[in-house]
Amino acid sequence: MSKQAMAKAVQQRTLKTRAKLLDAAQAVISESGYEAMRVEEVVLRAGVAKGTFFAHFKDKDALMDQLIGAEIDRQLDIIEALPAPKTISEMSEAMMPLITFMTCERYVFDVILRHSGAAANAEIGPIAMTFGRHAEVVTKWLWDQPFRKDISAELQAEGVQAFMVQAISLMFCSLHNSVAPRERLETYLRAWLTPAP
């Protein structure tokens, strides 16, 4: 076997092990949720050694970043497949799948906050990437349907993100969790994207 072929074969094995770990983790989460995921359980199911886990992921958090990032990407795929929303109401509606996932567990939202808007480490992880992608999706919508013309679509998209986070945050807040996130988001977006003349 040539060196090149060997390198490829090796990489294949690596990829396979990584996939086994990710699959096992996903399975655990499906059954018990994100917060309940234990590294021990994951390696047990994946049928690999604990050391192998840490050879593939720096720590548990890195795996969470992968998994949650992947899930957000799946939600963004759904969102992207939709036609560009024509109204604020449609836009709020379109963002609901993403918001639903982000609010499925308090722990998930914490991980997202920690990795996205506020990544301390230099490496841009999967979740941080999705925030970029989300901004792009919204930006594209705003090209098709420019609600405001005084500021760039990019800036409008940043605002949409800020209000999405605000809406979710308030949902977890005991003072304000009576208003559904969808309604709150719509209120914010209307004020942000269609200021009265």
Place this chain on the structure above:
Amino acid sequence: MSKQAMAKAVQQRTLKTRAKLLDAAQAVISESGYEAMRVEEVVLRAGVAKGTFFAHFKDKDALMDQLIGAEIDRQLDIIEALPAPKTISEMSEAMMPLITFMTCERYVFDVILRHSGAAANAEIGPIAMTFGRHAEVVTKWLWDQPFRKDISAELQAEGVQAFMVQAISLMFCSLHNSVAPRERLETYLRAWLTPAP
């Protein structure tokens, strides 16, 4: 000693212990920062037992809430003493002391997010109070100087908070930390409060 006098003496001791704990915690933080604060170290300096700590604070988080809340209040005192800003630029400027504190440590920002917009527990703690107070201060500014009239001052204030958080978040994000928070905040506020006709 009368029963009443005794009760008073006891209360005095309680207050004294509490003060010792708060002082010790503040001292530790001054030297090593918020994240590095350990209950162990605090009780050691305060000269009390570990159990005593938890007789005074529900948990470590409650102490953090106190300390960080107090610091934010101090910043709000400064902000409140200022005259109502006449321009967006002045408003951004006025909010800087608060932002500076909130960005002093990644950990501090996390605690703030957790207790403010996203408090899971029912009790409204010191930090949550400061968010309320901040909204009030901004609302008052907007009564004096109504940048927008199509939406309520309260809603405008909520937006100001959302953008403050967004600006700070992006500051911690490696992708976007080249733009200073003050500039970013001003951009956001201008777009939010003075939409072009």
Place this chain on the structure above:
Amino acid sequence: MSKQAMAKAVQQRTLKTRAKLLDAAQAVISESGYEAMRVEEVVLRAGVAKGTFFAHFKDKDALMDQLIGAEIDRQLDIIEALPAPKTISEMSEAMMPLITFMTCERYVFDVILRHSGAAANAEIGPIAMTFGRHAEVVTKWLWDQPFRKDISAELQAEGVQAFMVQAISLMFCSLHNSVAPRERLETYLRAWLTPAP
């Protein structure tokens, strides 16, 4: 309860927990030997948390030091109870219980070497103490029965230790393990303590 009484009561509990751990460890060793001892197994049997173990012993090695040191002390008690040996042969014989224990497991001898003659850390642990005690016992013998008079009893005792270690070492050595330690020790001691005129 007074502060003093409280402190005493607390210490009692501490002592009790420590005893539970030592007993559990001893039990495991009796069944499976020193090398096979696992911290996990010890805390399980002692019925305490793992954290408690490390609150009592710096690490597994520190516990080993305690246990093996205690066992050597037991052997020294036996040795000390004997009348001072009158001949080299009797002296070699007297030291046999100690040698037997020290050679019961290769691992035990390694731990002993590491903690005794060659302790790197400043604290004198239990095993190091026993080496001092052993020297004292032998020194006392040599006061009663001075085989040599040209050098001090202390120096003679140091030599006895050196030859004991040498005899044991060679016993573990594949090249020389045909000669029984007792015979080798006797040869050494005769040459060391009763040089021909």
Place this chain on the structure above:
Amino acid sequence: MSKQAMAKAVQQRTLKTRAKLLDAAQAVISESGYEAMRVEEVVLRAGVAKGTFFAHFKDKDALMDQLIGAEIDRQLDIIEALPAPKTISEMSEAMMPLITFMTCERYVFDVILRHSGAAANAEIGPIAMTFGRHAEVVTKWLWDQPFRKDISAELQAEGVQAFMVQAISLMFCSLHNSVAPRERLETYLRAWLTPAP
């Protein structure tokens, strides 16, 4: 290329790889010491895979045995080049280079003890060989200059080794490290080799 030539070429490559590994290990040791040597680091510097290391050395210990054994041999070369010592003082002095190396690191002394006087494995490795060689050197000295005549030169040499180890051990012991090894060794050797009449 003939089969023979091929075999030779292969052998050449093998030797080259082995040399690369030894050089790399020596380099790591020069920089960080024996204890800090990691197989990972060695193969990295040698530019070979980890598995290759174990194709050349049974285990890490075997490499250590090689390296430390080689160094002791170098010290013995120096010792052997000296004229036979005429006095105990000269003999102690002559052994100093060896002792200096053996005390350079606690870890080195442990490895030496493990492989020499106390080798568990059947094969006589480099370090064990050096102990044999050291005994021979000392035995030769004692032929030239027979300090004692009541016991064989071989037995005297064994005693010299025992006392060398004892002197080194005590040097690492916090209780006794105030006396320099050279002085202690001389005291021992005088008592061992020139007992007063």
Place this chain on the structure above:
DNA sequence: TATGAATGAGCGTTCATTCAT
């Protein structure tokens, strides 16, 4: 021989929190 991903078994750690006294 060479490769390097995978192994693995246990240690040490963490440290906020509890609870019997």
Place this chain on the structure above:
DNA sequence: TATGAATGAACGCTCATTCAT
């Protein structure tokens, strides 16, 4: 109120060694 020993449940780590390719 005060005490402080005990808890606990994973996590992270170690790193020499193996083995399928």
